[in-house]
Amino acid sequence: GEDVEQSLFLSVREGDSSVINCTYTDSSSTYLYWYKQEPGAGLQLLTYIFSNMDMKQDQRLTVLLNKKDKHLSLRIADTQTGDSAIYFCAESTTGSGNTGKLIFGQGTTLQVKP
């Protein structure tokens, strides 16, 4: 089946690194994503990783993928108060017969203390 799980809450101090973790069950997942949602807003795509990669870096963001354990993480370096938001992990399966629909986790609330 398709399931994505995340821890619900993370609190860090400004300037520290944040690591948000996610596990998924669908071994046929093609892409894994991290979205950010600020209060009252829609979803903003932060980054994504193709399933045959194990790491992707994009400025302050580092995504690590352990396909064997079906574990995905998002590291935010030098976390700022503006990073306070809910972070969603999501997976999709593309290719023939698939819609590419996104399966989301419950979201991790990141609180950044000054």
Place this chain on the structure above:
Amino acid sequence: ETGVTQSPTHLIKTRGQQVTLRCSSQSGHNTVSWYQQALGQGPQFIFQYYREEENGRGNFPPRFSGLQFPNYSSELNVNALELDDSALYLCASSLWVETYNEQFFGPGTRLTVL
């Protein structure tokens, strides 16, 4: 280039009523997906429209229906509203290709059912 827009922003209905939510897709996109996000949860896939045809459906009853128009904008209709239909409804547009389907989200419509 305009992004994904949704209307209305907020809506209050009573049980048993019907509602129509609208989504204008991003220029150049041919696919619209709809998601329901209940409070404190991750978004759940309702259905997807590709070139005016339904192209996949999540675990939602038939009283959730949709349309896509020739300009690729879309409507989500919900009949016989129930209290549990209260949620943020997100639409996402994309340019469908089999290998990748990056979805761009609108700000959402907040539906409250009393």
